[in-house]
Amino acid sequence: xxxxxxxxxxxxxxxxxxxxxxxxxxxxxxxxxxxxxxxxxxxxxxxxxxxxxxxxxxxxxxxxxxxxxxxxxxxxxxxxxxxxxxxxxxxxxxxxxxxxxxxxxxxxxxxxxxxxxxxxxxxxxxxxxxxxxxxxxxxxxxxxxxxxxxxxxxxxxxxxxxxxxxxxxxxxxxxxxxxxxxxxxxxxxxxxxxxxxxxxxxxxxxxxxxxxxxxxxxxxxxxxxxxxxxxxxxxxxxxxxxxxxxxxxxxxxxxxxxxxxxxxxxxxxxxxxxxxxxxxxxxxxxxxxxxxxxxxxxxxxxxxxxxxxxxxxxxxxxxxxxxxxxxxxxxxxxxxxxxxxxxxxxxxxxxxxxxxxxxxxxxxxxxxxxxxxxxxxxxxxxxxxxxxxxxxxxxxxxxxxxxxxxxxxxxxxxxxxxxxxxxxxxxxxxxxxxxxxxxxxxxxxxxxxxxxxxxxxxxxxxxxxxxxxxxxxxxxxxxxxxxxxxxxxxxxxxxxxxxxxxxxxx
Amino acid sequence: xxxxxxxxxxxxxxxxxxxxxxxxxxxxxxxxxxxxxxxxxxxxxxxxxxxxxxxxxxxxxxxxxxxxxxxxxxxxxxxxxxxxxxxxxxxxxxxxxxxxxxxxxxxxxxxxxxxxxxxxxxxxxxxxxxxxxxxxxxxxxxxxxxxxxxxxxxxxxxxxxxxxxxxxxxxxxxxxxxxxxxxxxxxxxxxxxxxxxxxxxxxxxxxxxxxxxxxxxxxxxxxxxxxxxxxxxxxxxxxxxxxxxxxxxxxxxxxxxxxxxxxxxxxxxxxxxxxxxxxxxxxxxxxxxxxxxxxxxxxxxxxxxxxxxxxxxxxxxxxxxxxxxxxxxxxxxxxxxxxxxxxxxxxxxxxxxxxxxxxxxxxxxxxxxxxxxxxxxxxxxxxxxxxxxxxxxxxxxxxxxxxxxxxxxxxxxxxxxxxxx
Numbered sequence: 001x002x003x004x005x006x007x008x009x010x011x012x013x014x015x016x017x018x019x020x021x022x023x024x025x026x027x028x029x030x031x032x033x034x035x036x037x038x039x040x041x042x043x044x045x046x047x048x049x050x051x052x053x054x055x056x057x058x059x060x061x062x063x064x065x066x067x068x069x070x071x072x073x074x075x076x077x078x079x080x081x082x083x084x085x086x087x088x089x090x091x092x093x094x095x096x097x098x099x100x101x102x103x104x105x106x107x108x109x110x111x112x113x114x115x116x117x118x119x120x121x122x123x124x125x126x127x128x129x130x131x132x133x134x135x136x137x138x139x140x141x142x143x144x145x146x147x148x149x150x151x152x153x154x155x156x157x158x159x160x161x162x163x164x165x166x167x168x169x170x171x172x173x174x175x176x177x178x179x180x181x182x183x184x185x186x187x188x189x190x191x192x193x194x195x196x197x198x199x200x201x202x203x204x205x206x207x208x209x210x211x212x213x214x215x216x217x218x219x220x221x222x223x224x225x226x227x228x229x230x231x232x233x234x235x236x237x238x239x240x241x242x243x244x245x246x247x248x249x250x251x252x253x254x255x256x257x258x259x260x261x262x263x264x265x266x267x268x269x270x271x272x273x274x275x276x277x278x279x280x281x282x283x284x285x286x287x288x289x290x291x292x293x294x295x296x297x298x299x300x301x302x303x304x305x306x307x308x309x310x311x312x313x314x315x316x317x318x319x320x321x322x323x324x325x326x327x328x329x330x331x332x333x334x335x336x337x338x339x340x341x342x343x344x345x346x347x348x349x350x351x352x353x354x355x356x357x358x359x360x361x362x363x364x365x366x367x368x369x370x371x372x373x374x375x376x377x378x379x380x381x382x383x384x385x386x387x388x389x390x391x392x393x394x395x396x397x398x399x400x401x402x403x404x405x406x407x408x409x410x411x412x413x414x415x416x417x418x419x420x421x422x423x424x425x426x427x428x429x430x431x432x433x434x435x436x437x438x439x440x441x442x443x444x445x446x447x448x449x450x451x452x453x454x455x456x457x458x459x460x461x462x463x464x465x466x467x468x469x470x471x472x473x474x475x476x477x478x479x480x481x482x483x484x485x486x487x488x489x490x491x492x493x494x495x496x497x498x499x500x501x502x503x504x505x506x
Numbered sequence: 507x508x509x510x511x512x513x514x515x516x517x518x519x520x521x522x523x524x525x526x527x528x529x530x531x532x533x534x535x536x537x538x539x540x541x542x543x544x545x546x547x548x549x550x551x552x553x554x555x556x557x558x559x560x561x562x563x564x565x566x567x568x569x570x571x572x573x574x575x576x577x578x579x580x581x582x583x584x585x586x587x588x589x590x591x592x593x594x595x596x597x598x599x600x601x602x603x604x605x606x607x608x609x610x611x612x613x614x615x616x617x618x619x620x621x622x623x624x625x626x627x628x629x630x631x632x633x634x635x636x637x638x639x640x641x642x643x644x645x646x647x648x649x650x651x652x653x654x655x656x657x658x659x660x661x662x663x664x665x666x667x668x669x670x671x672x673x674x675x676x677x678x679x680x681x682x683x684x685x686x687x688x689x690x691x692x693x694x695x696x697x698x699x700x701x702x703x704x705x706x707x708x709x710x711x712x713x714x715x716x717x718x719x720x721x722x723x724x725x726x727x728x729x730x731x732x733x734x735x736x737x738x739x740x741x742x743x744x745x746x747x748x749x750x751x752x753x754x755x756x757x758x759x760x761x762x763x764x765x766x767x768x769x770x771x772x773x774x775x776x777x778x779x780x781x782x783x784x785x786x787x788x789x790x791x792x793x794x795x796x797x798x799x800x801x802x803x804x805x806x807x808x809x810x811x812x813x814x815x816x817x818x819x820x821x822x823x824x825x826x827x828x829x830x831x832x833x834x835x836x837x838x839x840x841x842x843x844x845x846x847x848x849x850x851x852x853x854x855x856x857x858x859x860x861x862x863x864x865x866x867x868x869x870x871x872x873x874x875x876x877x878x879x880x881x882x883x884x885x886x887x888x889x890x891x892x893x894x895x896x897x898x899x900x901x902x903x904x905x906x907x908x909x910x911x912x913x914x915x916x917x918x919x920x921x922x923x924x925x926x927x
Contacts, residue, residue: 306796326801336797344797347790358787358797361780371778 001062001078001160002026003048003192008057009496013393015446018054019216025209028191030183032203035213036433037405038391041196045163048194049081050074055070067482079439080159082150083202084166084404084431090139094131097121097138098153107421123155126186144238148182161192169431173459174291180206198433210238237435243466245441248449249418250469254280254317256453257422261321264298265406269292271310272298274477280422280453285444286467287485288457291496295477297339300426300489303455304336307327316422331358333421337411337428339457341404347409348400352392353381355399356414363418379418389439405436412440416447423447441466461489491496523901532852532858536627538905539898547891548580551883555579555811583875583883589621591867611753616870618749618758622828624866626651626820628765630844631851631858631861633684638853639776640789640809641788645690646706647817649713649842653667653687654818655825656682656717659726659832662739662825672743677764684818685811687713692810696803702810710841718834728831736832745827767817771857775812785809818843850896868892 005122009016017040018492025031036043046052048059050068058065061077068074074081088097099116106112117134124131137180138146147167154162168176183206185488186193197203203210204224212220212235220235233241257280268498272295280286285358290296301307301460303314305326313364314322316332338344346355357366357377366377381395392402399410408428428444429437444467458464464471465485473480480495552558560577565572589595594615600610626866626867630647637644665672687709692899694700718734720726726736749756775782787795788805795802829836851857872888898905904909 270883304797305799323799325799326796327801330799338797343791347787347794349790352784358794361783367780371774372527372780374778419623 001192003161004060006060008044008047008054008056010047010052010054014212016216021210021218026193027192028187028190029208030187030195030206032207032210032233033194033196033213034203034210034236036435037403039213040216042165045165045196049079049163057164058134068183074127075157076161078158080154080157081163082154084165084169086146087147088138088146092148093135093137095134098156102157120152124497125157127189129182129498143170144178153387154201161194163194165196166431168197168199170397176406181211186332200232200434203232204229213239214314233434236433241434244446245438245466247445250284251450253451255279256314256317260313262302263310264307265310266298272477276479278479278482280455282451282453283448285448285456285467286472287469288455288474289464289475289492289496290459292459294474296474300457303420303424306336309336320457331398333419335415335418335420335423337415337425341407341411341424346399346407349398351383351398352410353395354376354441355410356381356384358414360418377481384413384417405432408432412443420452420498426457428456429463461492512771520910533904535905538909543891543895543900544584546894547887550887550890551580551583552576554814562870586875586878587871587888590616590869591825591871592616595636602855607752611749613757615755616757616864619870620863620866621762622757624767624828624862625761626824627844627862627865628842628859629768630817630820631841631847631862633682633813634844634848635811635851635853636772637813638848640785640886641807642809643703644701644810644813646688646691646843648707648837650684650687650814650817651837651841652713652717653683653919654722655832655836657683657736658822658825659736659739662743666740666742666867670743676743676826678820680818681815684814688814689807689811692807696806717836721834734834735740738831739826743865744830757828759827761823763886764823767858769855781808846896850899855924865892
């Protein structure tokens with residue numbers, strides 16, 4: 001099926017999200033759509049999927065104009081979409097989720113679960129998906145598997161064009177590899193894929209055609225052969241981008257954060273951080289590397305007061321904070337940029353300015369005789385919007401309306417505008433585009449240079465190498481080794497896979 | 507020539523006005539809701555009056571007469587509704603012709619009735635709105651109103667201090683009682699996870715039963731009566747009337763001012779106070795609130811206790827401003843009506859204020875309509891109109907669809923009670 005978008009224009013108030021956009025996707029093609037946060041990719045895809053009506057322009061399928069006013073039309077025309085945030089029912093089984101909306105009924109109104117399961121397995125076989133147990137509850141599955149369910153769901157509606165909105169943003173490196181295999185098999189069976197991503201390496205590895213958008217315009221159409229990471233980044237951002245932030249060697253101060261023999265239990269009562277000890281000096285970045293799910297979440301929670309360790313100490317300038325409240329940690333000067341910013345970092349319905357002071361309600365800057373100083377809070381919001389280049393209509397806009405990258409900027413801006421001694425950053429650039437990553441990295445290095453001890457938890461090796469003055473590798477809740485950033489990728493990879501500290505350090 | 511040049515811009519301005527007027531906003535929704543409610547009521551009137559209904563069978567022979575008679579009946583009923591709720595035209599004319607204390611008193615009676623009825627409802631609606639905006643669904647308004655009333659009564663007949671001392675004491679007791687009752691539900695939710703809807707709803711039945719029990723106890727029961735009425739609040743414990751020098755029929759009292767102060771206080775609470783802001787945070791996203799160092803347990807308890815305090819105050823205002831004693835039916839359905847008032851006012855302090863006054867108007871106006879219309883139009887018609895209006899305001903999506911308003915999605919997306927209402 002050939003899909004064409006012709007002259008699509010969409011305006012939101014004074015903002016032009018799509019300006020006369022043209023896009024052609026041929027059958028069996030993996031078409032990457034690339035652009036910064038807020039470049040208009042999601043708007044374009046929502047138009048194609050019938051969630052937004054364009055002001056101008058046409059959608060053509062096999063050279064015939066079609067009208068798509070809601071997702072049902074899109075599905076009927078063979079367009080399937082896998083959203084960044086999955087649209088699955090967590091408590092339903094895999095099979096139930098896939099048949100939802102098109103349940104096989106025989107005899108009416110009884111759902112024929114056997115036929116449903118058979119259909120699911122048949123589909124999975126056809127495209128080489130691994131489905132261990134069609135009756136497994138979706139919420140128990142790892143993210144990568146949930147995503148496969150989401151794709152299967154689209155395929156079960158006989159989609160011939162699949163829109164994948166930042167599918168790899170939530171995946172671990174291993175899951176991403178498996179995902180690429182799936183993409184290739186889909187392509188081989190003649191499906192067209194529109195793949196939205198920020199990760200240039202993935203684009204170059206898998207794309208047939210690349211369309212780059214910037215500020216609502218298509219700024220270029222290219223192929224992996226004709227371009228490079230640097231070329232793509234320049235097209236996206238409109239200027240040269242530094243992939244690795246320049247940073248001077250760390251000027252080390254006193255030990256700011258000292259973690260001693262820390263043990264932390266997770267929500268199920270299993271010990272997921274085991275005997276972890278490390279020190280971070282003022283003016284230094286410690287990067288904690290590791291595959292997701294090796295105790296990072298619990299470690300960060302223990303370092304920010306969200307979870308009380310079962311034993312061990314968290315010393316901030318020699319004061320033990322273990323077992324204290326979150327408020328205590330915040331007041332002691334611990335900054336926290338949580339991994340899941342939408343869930344843990346922001347109140348979506350409140351304005352940008354309010355979200356910038358969530359944990360600083362007692363700050364005298366934002367108070368006056370009558371309580372919260374709305375004027376000062378608004379002025380602070382405007383100033384932060386300016387200095388962090390947060391793209392929002394105004395500082396009064398609800399933060400939930402912002403794109404992911406801008407939301408992350410809000411969280412970062414909030415933490416950096418406080419008096420900090422230690423900054424704990426979890427996946428600081430997950431889901432961000434190259435321009436924003438560069439900006440975030442710059443901010444993190446700057447705060448380091450101002451004498452703050454920084455702990456970065458990241459599963460992106462590029463990020464770990466770019467930022468870390470030292471790299472601690474976490475595997476199965478234990479620190480395998482703390483190594484310098486000159487360590488090779490292979491060695492670090494081995495450590496992350498649990499190859500053992502002894503082998504490397506000796 | 508001059509007309510040629512002036513007309514186009516005027517038309518343009520008019521068109522722009524129409525376009526802007528079609529932009530969905532809350533004011534437009536209210537106007538349309540009122541229109542739909544009154545239209546629905548009109549149909550009810552016509553359908554329920556046999557003479558009117560039968561006149562429609564002659565519609566094709568006398569269309570004018572049919573429409574005129576239906577219109578006249580509906581118009582008359584609504585005129586009575588309005589006059590009963592706001593101002594009586596006849597007494598207004600008398601006042602203009604002969605401005606005296608007596609005529610002024612008569613002219614003020616309808617408005618005074620409306621505001622008096624609305625007073626406890628304003629405060630109760632505010633209390634519930636606090637909970638709803640923090641995603642806590644306090645259904646126990648009725649129980650908290652009753653407890654507030656009972657405690658105010660206890661202070662009211664036990665002491666005979668100066669009003670300046672006794673009235674604040676009654677307020678304190680009523681608010682404290684309401685706060686404890688609702689706060690208890692908050693403690694249960696915060697520490698055991700017991701759902702506040704169930705706990706507060708059960709507390710309603712408990713309080714109503716407790717009230718029935720107390721009213722047969724010698725401490726509360728009025729000596730020598732068997733109708734379950736309690737002793738009355740002493741004169742020093744009653745809220746002073748504003749217009750007692752004009753007429754004893756003007757029941758508007760200091761309670762209305764207290765309600766106004768409460769509106770400002772709640773407005774300040776959510777806009778400016780730290781605690782109010784924290785409640786909004788916890789209500790919308792408890793996880794992010796926790797990361798920002800806010801204890802959701804504490805917030806839940808504070809929120810419900812504050813809501814309970816306002817509902818207790820509502821009970822006190824009803825007792826000391828209007829009834830002066832308690833019966834087994836004390837509080838009517840204020841606690842439940844307040845849920846609707848909060849909903850109609852979209853949980854905004856001033857919204858609640860006007861919603862409560864609307865309820866008061868429909869109540870006093872409805873009584874007048876029933877009394878003065880010769881055709882048997884019942885009080886419940888006012889309830890029907892009120893219900894349709896609430897229904898329309900609560901589901902703006904419906905109005906946006908029916909009247910093809912522009913930009914309706916923005917209106918519908920504006921959640922006003924973190925996912926609950």
